[in-house]
Amino acid sequence: MVIGTERTVHLSHNKFTLHGFQMVKLSESNSQPWRQLKRQSWTFVDGGEAQHTQYMHTLSTETLKPATIYSYRIITIGDDGESSEGTDNSFESKVFELHTPAKSSKGSSSFKFIATGDIGVNNAVSMPLFKQFVTSHEYDFVAFVGDQGYNLDDFNGTKGDEYMKFAEELYANLPILTTTGNHEQAYNFSHYKNRFDLMPYRESGFDNALQYSINYKNLHLVSFDTEVFFEGSEEEVLTALHWLEEDLIEANKRRSKVPWIIVFGHRPLYCSVMSSSDCVEKAEKLRFGEPVDKNYGLETLLSRYKVDLYLCGHKHNYERSYPVLNNTLVTTSYHNPPSFFQVITGNGGNYEGCDKFDDMTNTAAIPKWLGNHYEGYGFTTVEVSRNRLDLHHYEVQEDGTLGDLRDQVRVHKTKGHVKKQAKLAAEAA
Numbered sequence: 001m002v003i004g005t006e007r008t009v010h011l012s013h014n015k016f017t018l019h020g021f022q023m024v025k026l027s028e029s030n031s032q033p034w035r036q037l038k039r040q041s042w043t044f045v046d047g048g049e050a051q052h053t054q055y056m057h058t059l060s061t062e063t064l065k066p067a068t069i070y071s072y073r074i075i076t077i078g079d080d081g082e083s084s085e086g087t088d089n090s091f092e093s094k095v096f097e098l099h100t101p102a103k104s105s106k107g108s109s110s111f112k113f114i115a116t117g118d119i120g121v122n123n124a125v126s127m128p129l130f131k132q133f134v135t136s137h138e139y140d141f142v143a144f145v146g147d148q149g150y151n152l153d154d155f156n157g158t159k160g161d162e163y164m165k166f167a168e169e170l171y172a173n174l175p176i177l178t179t180t181g182n183h184e185q186a187y188n189f190s191h192y193k194n195r196f197d198l199m200p201y202r203e204s205g206f207d208n209a210l211q212y213s214i215n216y217k218n219l220h221l222v223s224f225d226t227e228v229f230f231e232g233s234e235e236e237v238l239t240a241l242h243w244l245e246e247d248l249i250e251a252n253k254r255r256s257k258v259p260w261i262i263v264f265g266h267r268p269l270y271c272s273v274m275s276s277s278d279c280v281e282k283a284e285k286l287r288f289g290e291p292v293d294k295n296y297g298l299e300t301l302l303s304r305y306k307v308d309l310y311l312c313g314h315k316h317n318y319e320r321s322y323p324v325l326n327n328t329l330v331t332t333s334y335h336n337p338p339s340f341f342q343v344i345t346g347n348g349g350n351y352e353g354c355d356k357f358d359d360m361t362n363t364a365a366i367p368k369w370l371g372n373h374y375e376g377y378g379f380t381t382v383e384v385s386r387n388r389l390d391l392h393h394y395e396v397q398e399d400g401t402l403g404d405l406r407d408q409v410r411v412h413k414t415k416g417h418v419k420k421q422a423k424l425a426a427e428a429a
């Protein structure tokens with residue numbers, strides 16, 4: 001399920017045939033009849049030795065009512081449009097539930113989402129909690145910062161099916177927004193592009209699910225493909241960056257209405273494990289675009305167009321930077337910050353475990369931009385209000401239970417600051 005525009009929700013379900021689906025909308029009354037939804041079905045072939053054919057389906061609802069809890073389930077119908085009940089192709093899901101957002105209005109437009117990443121089937125420490133959260137309707141969506149499944153293409157693609165089934169309770173009940181990671185790069189990202197084809201890239205003017213953006217209440221949220229710097233051609237890198245630049249220019253034109261801009265990608269622009277190339281050469285390449293163009297990288301655009309926050313994963317731990325630019329601390333204050341800051345939240349849990357930090361007994365070696373970090377498993381929540389962002393990072397214990405609050409920060413922006421951000425962005429365009 002993915003969040004779309006105008007409270008439209010798309011549903012996707014992977015079954016072994018191309019037979020049709022219907023959806024039942026029970027809404028609050030539990031009495032609405034079966035409704036057949038607009039459906040798009042297609043196949044793709046896994047690139048492994050077995051050349052497995054994967055069957056994909058996307059269902060789209062009409063515009064849903066705001067602030068409503070819908071229940072639904074998926075059933076198959078035959079090619080003739082009749083029920084396939086009792087046949088080999090028969091399938092009927094259990095009942096899932098989703099909520100639509102309330103209408104934005106003064107004083108009631110804040111919302112919360114979960115940010116997490118680097119999560120697989122094995123040792124998926126955070127997943128039990130995420131599955132619990134869906135029933136609370138406390139969060140509006142989950143943003144995955146890349147690397148899901150470990151790997152979707154493994155074992156001729158069967159690991160991808162296993163992961164989607166494993167995560168079903170979460171994916172079917174809470175809208176998800178994804179970005180791609182290095183563990184999704186196989187066969188030109190075919191598993192990611194097809195399994196997450198329901199990301200709103202068409203509405204965003206991009207060619208595939210690797211990049212897109214949405215406007216959601218006070219937030220403009222952008223999914224950016226950091227892997228293009230490592231897997232793509234120079235032309236593909238420039239295409240990705242040009243798209244991002246145009247998207248951010250447009251977002252700044254609406255900034256008085258949609259004041260917050262968050263970009264999420266997989267790899268960090270900054271991380272403190274200097275013994276890892278991820279935090280040195282690779283981070284620098286991402287920031288400045290080397291070798292394509294030293295002045296045209298991801299950080300270049302985040303800075304030029306006054307992005308507020310960059311969310312990422314890849315390192316299996318948690319780190320929060322202060323407002324930072326060009327590998328230099330800008331300020332330790334989050335009040336009207338003049339530059340973006342970054343949060344790594346790649347500690348959702350997978351079979352590789354957590355990434356250890358370098359020995360930091362030598363305090364001189366600690367980067368000045370580092371605000372806080374935490375080495376165990378956890379996840380981040382982001383509450384977006386008109387003039388503030390509230391981030392919390394919670395520990396998840398190895399048995400899947402909620403641990404302590406490990407970090408929190410409040411970013412505050414005045415109306416004047418938002419105006420200044422839009423003005424500087426317009427001048428830079």
Ligand SMILES: [Fe+2]
Pocket residue numbers: 147181182183266313314315
């Ligand atoms: Fe990664």
